[in-house]
Amino acid sequence: MKKRDYFSKRTKEISNASYRRKIIFSFLFFAVLVTAGIFAWKWLNHQPTEQGALKPLRKTLEANEKILQKAVFDTSHLVKEYPEKDAVKNVRVNGLIGMEKTIDTATWRLQVIRAVGDTLKLSLADIEKLPKKHLIFDFKCIEGWSQVTHWAGVPLKTFMDYYHLNAQEKMQYVGLQTVDKKYYVGIDMPSALQSQTILCYEMNNKPLPMKQGYPLRLIIPVKYGIKHLKQIGTIYFSNQKPPDYWAERGYDYYSGL
Ligand SMILES: Nc1nc2c(c(=O)[nH]1)N[C@H]1C(S)=C(S)[C@@H](COP(=O)(O)O)O[C@H]1N2
Numbered sequence: 001m002k003k004r005d006y007f008s009k010r011t012k013e014i015s016n017a018s019y020r021r022k023i024i025f026s027f028l029f030f031a032v033l034v035t036a037g038i039f040a041w042k043w044l045n046h047q048p049t050e051q052g053a054l055k056p057l058r059k060t061l062e063a064n065e066k067i068l069q070k071a072v073f074d075t076s077h078l079v080k081e082y083p084e085k086d087a088v089k090n091v092r093v094n095g096l097i098g099m100e101k102t103i104d105t106a107t108w109r110l111q112v113i114r115a116v117g118d119t120l121k122l123s124l125a126d127i128e129k130l131p132k133k134h135l136i137f138d139f140k141c142i143e144g145w146s147q148v149t150h151w152a153g154v155p156l157k158t159f160m161d162y163y164h165l166n167a168q169e170k171m172q173y174v175g176l177q178t179v180d181k182k183y184y185v186g187i188d189m190p191s192a193l194q195s196q197t198i199l200c201y202e203m204n205n206k207p208l209p210m211k212q213g214y215p216l217r218l219i220i221p222v223k224y225g226i227k228h229l230k231q232i233g234t235i236y237f238s239n240q241k242p243p244d245y246w247a248e249r250g251y252d253y254y255s256g257l
């Protein structure tokens with residue numbers, strides 16, 4: 001019995017001392033942790049914002065977007081096409097940013113910037129001469145509506161091959177701007193070269209109405225409506241992400257479906 005008491009007393013004394021040390025250590029540890037947390041929070045809040053998000057967070061968002069774009073929204077897939085009878089007659093008009101009221105086809109030219117100081121200028125007739133593709137698909141706007149609509153034009157890939165834009169096809173992005181340059185989008189090259197992406201000049205077998213993008217618009221079914229730029233003035237190619245009107249206002253850069 002005595003021996004046991006002796007041991008249990010020793011044990012108790014030791015544990016009291018280590019208990020005190022542990023309390024002090026824990027306190028210091030938490031103090032350091034809380035201070036680090038406060039500094040991290042302050043640092044984050046002093047970072048510049050980019051498109052409405054703090055820059056370090058925006059960076060994470062962009063990295064995630066890119067992974068998602070590759071893994072989930074692989075835009076080489078084909079979207080469903082519909083029979084002509086399914087196409088609506090009254091096509092909704094949405095978004096008129098950067099649209100001129102009238103365009104004079106006699107002077108309008110599609111400007112294809114092959115390189116700095118090297119611009120190809122094409123008339124509507126030049127574009128209409130190329131193989132025509134009809135496309136009837138479910139057009140989706142990011143605002144939440146969709147419509148089965150009927151378009152026709154030359155596939156962008158066919159167009160680029162015809163004009164020997166092979167070096168440009170190897171670049172990462174296509175940029176498009178309206179005639180007045182007030183609306184602009186950037187498209188990743190795999191989506192731009194997907195076979196259903198067309199430079200479109202017809203809707204329901206007639207020339208595009210002015211508000212629907214006359215004389216030429218982009219139809220890119222693997223993307224939401226925001227990327228279907230109406231009234232194209234300029235096309236260019238780049239390895240950097242071209243500026244994008246809605247991405248600058250916080251929407252997803254790729255806006256893939
Ligand atoms: N120039 C230009 N193109 C644009 C827009 C715009 O505001 N300006 N809006 C986009 C959006 S948000 C959509 S949904 C589609 C709508 O095309 P629609 O008017 O032919 O239906 O055009 C896209 N192209």
Ligand SMILES: [Mo]
Nearest residue numbers: 141142225226
């Ligand atoms: Mo839209």
